[in-house]
Amino acid sequence: MSRIDNKKVNKKVTESLIKAGAFDSIYPDNRFTARAKAMDTLVSSSRANGFGPGLFGEGGILDEAVKPWDENTLLNNEKESLGFYISGHPLTRYRKTLSSMDIVPLSYVEEKDERADVCVAGIISEMKSKAKEKGITAYLTMEDETGRCDMLVFPDLYKKSTDILKKGNLVIIRGQVFKSEKGAKVMAREIQNLTEMEISTKYEVALRCGDFKETAEKLVTIKKLLGDAPNGKDSVSFKFYLPEYCVIIASRLQPAGNFAFEAEKITGETVRIL
Template sequence: MGKKIKELIDQQGEAFVAGAVAKGYDRAKVQALWEQIVPFAQYGFNKSHSVAYAFVAYQTAYLKVYYPLHFWAATLSSEVDDTDQLAFYVNSLKAKGIPILPPDVNSSRDTFTVEGNAIRVGLVAVKGLGETAAKAILAARQQHRRFTSVVGFLRALPERVANKRVLESLIRSGSLDSLYPHRGVLLDKLDWLLERANHQRQSLAAGQGFLFGLESEEGDGLPAPESVAPMPSQELLAGERETLGFYLSGHPLDRYQNVLQVLGIMPLSQLEKAWEEGEREVTVAGLVSGMAQHKTREKNGQGGRPMASFLLEDQTAAVRAVAFPDAFARLQSLLENGRALRVVATLAKSSRDDKVELRVEDASPLEGIELRKARAVRLTIPLSRFESKERLEELMDALSECEGNLPVRLRLVGESFRAEVLPARVLGVDPEKLQKRLLALLGPGHVEYLYNG
């Protein structure tokens, strides 16, 4: 029964019935008894086992309802080795409004833990760190109470743990942000930080720490945080994905959120509901990951045709997508890991797990989608910054020099009024050139794409 092999079960059934009849039992009753036994080859266990399962299910449901943060912290901790499942849970919790705090050498435990009304990522979730390094960090923190500098933190760790791989993983995951907020600077000075910490560790071991004033050291010799430009968002998020398996500081699709909303792009978390309501054609957007190429089965003596499967991930969920040969032939150059795409697809149910998946029909890159889909660009002009004729001429020169095909609208903002204006001298602009020019004149946030005329 345990093997669930039908041919063997049938053979055993014949032997069971024949043996019982030979001992004087009624054949019909024996046959009826066997037919009750056979379903156990599908799924079955004794009543005590059922009771144990029910009890665990009740405990789990109770915790999920009355202690949801502790329940989810434990669930996340149990999935640290399954990156896809971990990312799915993290995205689901963020969508529910439950904050996920980044790993932190001063606050994290080894596993995920509850911190106030949020869940803190555990150190063992940081790829490249490992359980040994995580325990060494916790032991050092218990001894030193709180780390105040990157070099001081490295100095407190055993030399075998404070290595380049561990430090890089801690930086990229955001685990050292509380000690120094600019990950790019730490990555640039990675070797220097390790050398300095090692030198100080040796000095302390030789009893010479007092010569360097190590106990009072705070600054690491790093540049003042306010004097450093932040790491580009895409690089920061890529580091988090690489070391954690999910994004924390944001999401690469955040920059497209306005245009995706205007265009009616469906969040991936709504696909199951769409399927239940009978929708089959959908337009979604997401990042490609787990890209894998396959071949269809050979047919009529001809070799299989190439196709692909991958995960499409947005801020709300990750869904399996399949590009069959015809679609794959057209879209192969776009289907690569890390690519942000707008995807037109047919919904289907997977034969493997009965979950909704995407059958890709068409795709286009999200890069530049604002310009491709926009009908006009609107510039918000605070009049308090353009009181002189010279300043207004400077603005009009910028518009003239960045002339293009996209219609331009002006929104003039005064102390007590707001007016929409169509400029007479410039009918259209090149928004990419214009944004660079206007950044110096207006600062960020004054250029807006319009999608409905």
């Protein structure tokens, strides 16, 4: 690092490389911890010595207790530095819950008929607005794991949805397909914030009941996860099938709790939606 021309590879460039995962292999951790440590090392070495030494252990102090990045931070940093996601997509953790709804992948909107009713979900990646005689009209670009699609929001709906219509928000939009020479877009009729929606969903979680201590720890973690989910408390029933499996039936959980996604990480088993 000390031999690198700082005019070509300055601190900002190195930050972008860290956010993109270029230094993940330097630290023997998962990518969430590796990138947090790399960024912490860069910041501490810059303060101590000015930019240059430190990222590869040539200077600076590495705090072993650095808090790992959460998934949103990691994905947002990838998007910021590369212009796209490489480790996943913000919508992925909601996909299992959304499977109970009639959601159309954004890449399929083009195949729909003119004026067809559709319901789509995604993240607002671009947004601009234009003032007209009847009010402000918004032009959005939404992205999901399959592609992107433009949305048109007329003044009345825009006025009702100003708190939701922000770049980076996850939303569900219902509307009609409109086609032109530039391609298909959706004229929005209803907009909802995905992270605040109330959807009654019943889940089945299978937990292997092997080592007692390990099983107990997983149950405690799942209990906390249920408590963190909106409407999660007092809405869970348990069915035990010993000695191999414990099946947990959880109902009336909102997708904002990301229950299915997180439960699969805890148990290593597929969560079913009933």
